[in-house]
Amino acid sequence: MSDGNAGLAGGLCAVVPVKAFDAAKSRLAEALPLAARPGLASAMLEDVLAALAAAAVLRPERLVAIRVVTSEPGAAAIAARHGAVVEPEAAPPAGGQGPEAGLNAAVDGAARRLAAQGTEGMLVLPADLPCITAAEIVGLIDAHGAGTPGRSPAVTLAPARAGGGTNALLASPPALLPAAYGPGSLARHSASASARGVRPRIHGSRGIALDIDTPDDLAALAGMQPGPCTARLLAGEPALAADPVPDAEAARRAEAQAAAQEQAAAAKERLGALWSMLRTAVPGSGRS
Template structure:
């Protein structure tokens, strides 16, 4: 019981930034129509919301967005809403972290909405692995981005999302005197930005809203056939 009391002490809030869903994921334009990209973004957001909702150790989930549909989905899943500023992702999240701090949060877990293989189990693993005291725990993306980041306190350093952000965030955490840890969590490491990412998702063949959409819409079949034809033409 004593150990359980210690584990329940941190007030950890998840922050989930969501861009405009309509026409999202422009880098997938070569293989998906605008409507397909919109539906894919919506399905991935649902998968992440469900993973966060069922993870152990979170005091709450706050969605940072100006998108009407994303706000409606957030409400349906019990998430708090924080308005998005006009200054881009880093400014929006920095402002959101200030909001959480003012409301008494001790830690912030930033997770992005394009992680269709995210699970409650992996998020709980991330929370459990977070060092005590001032600390930052990361799950880097396969391309060097930052797919998940848990910090105590909520806002120990300015955010620097963009290409290669993991290295910048880790360096900033160390410069701020935080203990750091990095985890390899396969579900959280796969963000969907490119046709190659989408192919990897189909290769893994996991469940969830995203895979349900890709299968029901026949997008998966079309992409797999295209990949087969491309492979055959190279032989």
């Protein structure tokens, strides 16, 4: 992976915007006291960056750098553990619109810098996706397509499970679209791509779809497999000592394991559907 600016031209740079930990996750106020929210925000960031670092090992020629755009001092140590570079965020424009003004300004600033450096594309992921896996990131990057010099513009979007949000935004070139986060942003990002003559690819992915905004999202974590830092936090265990940046073999094993789990879940779903079809088609075939 690039150590910052060098060698970006041929690939994608991941950008993770991070709000100050002590202001983050305010919509969880009903479920989590203020004192618990910075810990959750930093654990989820740790899991997102670990998944990105592992994906960079699996697709070294495509995912060439990871940047964390933030004014949060505590993000530096976390970023460093995963080979990510911190970029200070620009202040949002005065009178910027809505609570997402800071997020949109941070992403647009990162996109402009990447465009100026000749980077092929940008992958924006929020820091609140505790279930994201390296295999899912690889799936997203592969769906976006191979990078070729002077490739045509492309946009790939991964939806949030709720609220019409955008949980992953891949744009080639990086500043193709202005960031338009906020409720219903998936439709805005899609329309913005179409207006530029680019048909957006919509790439659904189960772990990426769960961003933790509300108490309902926290409850949804119960049926999912969060990354190790978030899992330990939710189990009330002390934080994990950071895993080192994964080697290629460990990343491949994790990818194979995640793919096997996904296949097993899909097979179970197909069997369930087949069983209920049979029960409908052949009355009295059910055991109940």
